[in-house]
Amino acid sequence: xxxxxxxxxxxxxxxxxxxxxxxxxxxxxxxxxxxxxxxxxxxxxxxxxxxxxxxxxxxxxxxxxxxxxxxxxxxxxxxxxxxxxxxxxxxxxxxxxxxxxxxxxxxxxxxxxxxxxxxxxxxxxxxxxxxxxxxxxxxxxxxxxxxxxxxxxxxxxxxxxxxxxxxxxxxxxxxxxxxxxxxxxxxxxxxxxxxxxxxxxxxxxxxxxxxxxxxxxxxxxxxxxxxxxxxxxxxxxxxxxxxxxxxxxxxxxxxxxxxxxxxxxxxxxxxxxxxxxxxxxxxxxxxxxxxxxxxxxxxxxxxx
Ligand SMILES: [Fe+2]
Ligand SMILES: [Fe+2]
Numbered sequence: 533x534x535x536x537x538x539x540x541x542x543x544x545x546x547x548x549x550x551x552x553x554x555x556x557x558x559x560x561x562x563x564x565x566x567x568x569x570x571x572x573x574x575x576x577x578x579x580x581x582x583x584x585x586x587x588x589x590x591x592x593x594x595x596x597x598x599x600x601x602x603x604x605x606x607x608x609x610x611x612x613x614x615x616x617x618x619x620x621x622x623x624x625x626x627x628x629x630x631x632x633x634x635x636x637x638x639x640x641x642x643x644x645x646x647x648x649x650x651x652x653x654x655x656x657x658x659x660x661x662x663x664x665x666x667x668x669x670x671x672x673x674x675x676x677x678x679x680x681x682x683x684x685x686x687x688x689x690x691x692x693x694x695x696x697x698x699x700x701x702x703x704x705x706x707x708x709x710x711x712x713x714x715x716x717x718x719x720x721x722x723x724x725x726x727x728x729x730x731x732x733x734x735x736x737x738x739x740x741x742x743x744x745x746x747x748x749x750x751x752x753x754x755x756x757x758x759x760x761x762x763x764x765x766x767x768x769x770x771x772x773x774x775x776x777x778x779x780x781x782x783x784x785x786x787x788x789x790x791x792x793x794x795x796x797x798x799x800x801x802x803x804x805x806x807x808x809x810x811x812x813x814x815x816x817x818x819x820x821x822x823x824x825x826x827x828x829x830x831x832x833x834x835x836x
Contacts, residue, residue, distance in 0.1 A: 547747040565692035594618040599635020644696030678702035680785040687825040701753035708737025780819040
């Protein structure tokens, strides 16, 4: 093909979109962790820019395509018209812009953020919440695992293009628990062999849900989150580099979070005990390079 790699889209095309009460957000392009979005805002609404938890991110960039916004944070209000643009880096407060007339803003984020709000994703969030209602551990567990996994990945300086898959994979790794029988899910006693076999199918179920997100392929990551470095994990018994790096990272974050929180069948252990446990299995269950980065992250966060 003469113009290989060239894609032309129509005005209303999008990889994903989300309808919010006073605006529509469309994801136009996503690659290498960078996302390009367009947001249509209704007059009378506000447009907020939030500080990022991770300050190492590059700038975010907003270009007003149509309309008029007004920033009221300075002593004198400042109007932003079509053609004007906004840079955001290292803000420590949420910045609010009033939308004076119907407006359209093009938005470039160097970090994947759309998955927090995308429509397909919000359905998956709902499933996470449903599981949480059954088993008061999953929802926060997944968010904590996501948080830690991304920190480990940044510490390891992994390819930025892998970050969105990792973040989404971590957030939805246990989504397949929804397909597991309630009695098994919250059983306080040891599971029978059959129940255990059922439980071990959850990564496969999770992957099926995650596959619905068209613009981020995290299903391969999700399905591997219980694989072990020496090949003794499930569902496939993959080992070392056969397991995707993102899955090796999630596996450490997942184990740490599971050990440091109460489960129906056992009590939490301390953070230091959990670290010792992970170090003990570094190179057998866990990728030693990931374990090193994990220890660095906890040291930086003054947890150990
Ligand atoms: Fe799991
Ligand atoms: Fe988990």
